[in-house]
Amino acid sequence: MSGELMTESTRRRLSDRQADTVRRLTDAAVEEVRASGFDGFTVRNVARRAGVAPATAYTYFTSKNHLITEVFWRRLSALPPIQPSGEAPRERVIAVLREIALLVSDDPRLAAACTSALLGTDPDVQELRLRIGKAIRRRLRTALNPDAEPSASDARILNALEFAYAGALVHAGMGYSSYAEMADRLAEVAELLL
Incomplete structure (x- = not known):
């Protein structure tokens, strides 16, 4: 960025x-x-x-x-671009999910605040939420298939990964799991999908 x-x-x-x-x-x-x-x-x-x-x-x-x-948003934007690698798509997707899940995991109060704030309804939050969603989707799409437009199957996998991430964020925000556990569970979901 x-x-x-x-x-x-x-x-x-x-x-x-x-x-x-x-x-x-x-x-x-x-x-x-x-x-x-x-x-x-x-x-x-x-x-x-x-x-x-x-x-x-x-x-x-x-x-x-x-x-x-x-x-x-600033923490997400500061992540380095995804570099081409010889890893399988599954490993790349897991790495992306893990880095996004761990953006604020080192600070539980900040993580909980981010979860609450992202659900805000004011127009500026909505605009940032849109940017955040697009950035996460772009990172996942690049990890899934960096060289091509997503196929119909890839698009369905992307949608499922986005839903998994959003659900995991709310789950952790409600205190049902830590953000580190969220990263591990997202890795499990990616393994199942890929």
């Missing part, structure tokens, strides 16, 4: 100074959710932690869901 897209806000293009403010806010959001959990998390507290006025924070993020979804 280009550096430009990495620093682009959901709502508008950013100057270098604005991109730095957004970066500070997203970094502070991670710190704040670690300290307060998602229930105690507010954009106002994130702004204070980032050293910016609350009005400035709300210029870039309409809600706490929007801010946390942006954190997830």
Whole structure:
């Protein structure tokens, strides 16, 4: 993903100074959710932690869901492109599912916050959710068959993998399993499908 897209806000293009403010806010959001959990998390507290006025924070993020979804989007966007390899499609798909499942697994409070935030209904969250879904589908499609457009069978497998990922995310978010366990279960699903 280009550096430009990495620093682009959901709502508008950013100057270098604005991109730095957004970066500070997203970094502070991670710190704040670690300290307060998602229930105690507010954009106002994130702004204070980032050293910016609350009005400035709300210029870039309409809600706490929007801010946390942006954190997830940035982590996903920062993943390196899938490189061609001699591995079988099954191994490539499992690797992609594992890296996506583990994006926030090192921090249970952040992981739970991301799950909740991704379900938000405000337009900026919906836009980011669409971007996230497309990026995940693109990574899975590339892992499944990097050299061709997906066949009808590949498209059905992609749909099943996406449903498995979404269900696993909700399952982990509800506390039924950890995000590390989610990665293992997604690997099992990929093995069954492929």
